[in-house]
Every structure is written in C-alpha cells, then in structure tokens.
Amino acid sequence: MTAAFAISSARDRVGESPVWSVATQSLYWVDIEGQRIHRLDWASRTQSSWALAERVGCIALSNRGTVIAAMESGIFEVELQDAPLARVTCLATITHPQDGMRFNDGRCDAKGRFWIGTMVRDMGLASPAGGIYCLDTQGLRGPVLQGYITPNGMAFSPDGTAAYLSDSHPSRQSIWMHSFDATTGEWGPQSTPWVDMKPLPGRPDGAAMDTEGCYWICGNDAGLVHRFSPQGALLQSLPVPVSKPAMCAFGGPELRHLFVTSIQPATPAPGFDATLDGAVLVLEPGVQGLPEPLFSQFPVR
Template sequence: MNGVGSMRAERVAAAGDAPAEVGECPVWRAAEGALYWVDIVANRLNRLHLDSGRRTAWRLPERIACFAFDRDGALLAGMESGLFAVDLRAAPHGGEVAARRIAAPAFPLADMRFNDGRCDRQGRFWAGTMVQDTAAAQAVGSLFRYDAKGGLSLPVVDGLIVQNGLSWSPDGRTMYLSDSHASRRLVWVYDYDVDAGWPRNRRLFADLHAHVGRPDGAAVDADGGYWICANDAGRVLRFAPDGRLDRQIELPAAKPAMCAFGGRDLDTLFITTIRPAANATEHDGHLFAARPGVCGLPEPEFAGALDGLGR
C-alpha cells in the first residue's frame, strides 16, 4: 500500500443506531434525494432522505440482495427464488410490502439466491446467483441478464462461487465482475457490446491476493476508476482503468460490502457493511460515507416498466 493515497470514511449517524447483519446494495435515487440499501438477512429495504434525515424501512417476503428502479419508481429486485417486481407505493410509510415474481432461473442446487446486481448503462438488469452457505465453496453460481423484451437470459457467466463486483465503465464498453470467495479473490474485466448486451474477452483486472481483503461490491466513478470493497480488510480500494491501485478509503468496520456514489453532486461514496457473527464492534453493520475527491455517475434505471410483468 506504499504510495497509495488514503482517507477515512465516517459513519452516517442519520442512518440510525441499529446495525445491519448484511448491509448491501446502496443505491442513490436522485429524484428523491434519498439513499436506499438492504439488509439481506433481515429481508429489509432501507431509505434515508439525506436533507431531512427521515428514515423508512420495508420488509420483503424473501431475502433481497440487489435491486434497480424503473422509471416509475418500482423496484426490480434479485431475491431468493428469483427476480421480483416491488411497488413501494403500496406501503409509502414502510412496513410489510408484497413482491411479485417475474422471472426465475433453474437453480442447480437448493438454498441459492441472487446476490450482487445492477443495470448496465442501457438499462438491462444483471444479477448473479450463489449458494447461501459460502463455506460449501460450490462453484455453481451464474450471472444472468434480464430485460423487458427478452426476459431472463440463460447463464452468461458461470462457474462462480460468490458473484460480486458488477459495474460498467462510464462509456459502458467495459464490464467488471468479481468472485468474493476466499479461494478466488479475483476481479475480471470484459469488453462489453453495448448493442447486444454481451460481455466478451474476459481477463484478470485485479488479484486481491496481491492487495488486501476479498473483492465485494463495487462502483465506477466519472473518471473510470473502479472502487471495490475489500471485505475483511476494512477498506475500499480504487483501481485506475489500467489496473493500478491508486487510493484507498479506510473504515473502522472490518467488512465493507458495497459502495455507491450519491448526494446532490454525486461526490459522496456511501459504503454498506456486514456485521460479523463473532467479535463485532460498535461500527460493524453500519452505513459509512466519504468524499474521495471524484464524482460518480447516475445509477441507471431499468429500461422498461415493471407494471404488468409476471402477471
């Protein structure tokens, strides 16, 4: 880490005192001035309005790991048994909310779920699957694409243990993908066909065996820098487009899980964290933020209307 610029993230007090067990998938929704994120184990979706500090929480019928908004504000969510449409307008003040399954893969094993996911720059939703018991180290996870016209694809990338790190370059022509499992700890990069929505020419981008931690969730900034959460190491690492590690953010929580740019000027990096089962500190499981000196990009919305899909 010598020569790498470093700064420290601060806990977001407005997010509340209750830690998440598995905080994941922060998404900034500019139309509301609000940050959304999930607690996978609690089946919970959270929202924080930054200006007012107002918080809302919804409970879903299954574990929710990733999601994207459509243009009407509905969610396309990757959950345990498939992809679901969720209309939060049915419960505007939080509480229990229904979810309608719109697509599901043929899971090769029992006890699997979707994990990391988001839309590409063209609004296609991508998400990967994994076995929930990561200690089993089963390489049966796959990456799928979903769009309103073609529905759910066949596996586009397979052989994954814990799919993560999904993101795209500012021009959309480069796709990043990681495998977080301790036996992998790799980030790959692909050439991405923006017209066909297809990744090709996979090669190694970053091997975290040469750095620290396990590569978890990620975000790309406006300059093309790839920010990856180094789970177990309490850091978020920024790799330049050529693969050089050039800066890092340190956290007092050991297990940063995913990051996303937000705020009015997209100049704040929000970071969710996981609370370990043993030896947790007061900081583990909370939401953190840093201003790394570079801005992010708007999170793409799903290019389609979820109303009516799956009926």
C-alpha cells in the first residue's frame, strides 16, 4: 500500500461522491455545502469546478456524457460546459416528508438505475425521515426503504445479488446488507446489521466495492478507510491524514487507485494534518476496484 496524498487543488467544505470516469480518465466529485461539482483530469492533474444553485448530495455519470446530480429539490441532468458554465435540466422533483431535507449518498446499479438516499440536513435533530429512492424510466419512485437518519454507504456486490447501506448518524452507526434483484431492482428486507460499527473507530460514511467482493467504507472522525470481507469481517483499516474521510472510490487507469474525499471539521482534530482537511486524497491499496455503472434509465416523458 502507498501512503495517501492530496490530489485536489481546492479544499471542500463537505467533499463527497467521488466517481471515476473510465471514458474520460477523470475523477468527478462534489462539495455539498459549497454547492459545486468538481472534475480532475488524471493525465494533466487539472481541476475544473462548476457552481450550482443547490446543495449536491451525490452524482452519477450518464451514458449521454452528462452528470446526474441529486440535489435538494430533485434530480437534475448537468451538462458540464467550459467551466464554470453548465446547462442544468430537471429530471424529477421530490416532495420531502419534512422541511430542511436534501438528497445524500447514492449510486447506480448495473442496469443503470440511480438509487439515492435522503436526509434531514440538521443531523442534531436525529430525524428518521430519510428514505431510499430510485430514478429510472418510471421517474422518481419511493421511498422503497425508509426510517434512515443519515443514509450512506450504498454499494452493490460484483454479481449484483447484494446491496449495502449504512446509517452514519452517531445513534445508528450500522451497515446493512440486503438481497438485491438486479433485473427487477427489488430490495430484500432489512434485518440485523451486517456490521455494527459502534465498537469500531469511525462512523460509517461513503463506500466502494472491489473486484473480490470486499466492501470499503470511510471511518468518519477516525481518519481510516475500512475493508470488510463479503462475510462482514474487518480485514484491514487504512489510515489517511485527515480526521473526516467521507467517501471512497476506485479509479485511475487500472482502477487500482483509491480516491477519498474529506470534510473540514468544525475544529481541527489533533493528530491530523489540518491543511489537508477537505482535500481529495489518493492511495494505492493493492486491490482493484469495479468500474462505476452509467445512468441510462432516463425518465420517459
């Protein structure tokens, strides 16, 4: 394993949702509170940024070469032009069950559906109003699952038979594994947590899968990225120089680099490099990741 180092030129307030584009050999990610989408060209290390009108919880890349952004009032297709210009088109709106909510973590399944969680922005309220929604040819439907405070950690197994979710809230700190039907998009019921993160360092945040079917998840507040076996056993914990790693994603030319976004804490944490808070970090963990599926199931109007 190589040591983690910063690759982004900016420092995000809440860096999230890294997605690697195989087609363009670029990394995309968001700053939720900064209301921005970023792109880093791997070959030149050139970073470009686009400001949007709302907070962007997460993104997916589409088969039309656009970015699909889950924001506060709905899900939008964003055509990134010469920075900072962007053309934004609404694909679906949402009526949240409570005020002060937005979309949070999400990703596409192998069939090109976009699955996204919602949350109340003020985590201090500990409101379980969050749910899991799906955007596909039928439009935005859901919640197909509900009762989450801070839904995170969404990932799908390499064979498409399992789906993973976490809840990052301090009162939950759990990861669940659901059975999943990739053909129909049906989720199995939520049972006892697949992994109880309370005894482990860090709250479970954003996640990624490797080719061996192992699940990687950021240990927010602990400066770690954990790797779990398909059976839920903790295999290793990789250190990063920031206290609040937020989400990880595999990328690079051979999908052997692990990119980690991060959050600026309210107060710098002792033992970490405060100058790197909010940076995107990269390391080589010694395993290969999976290419991220493209969103292709645009709503039929």
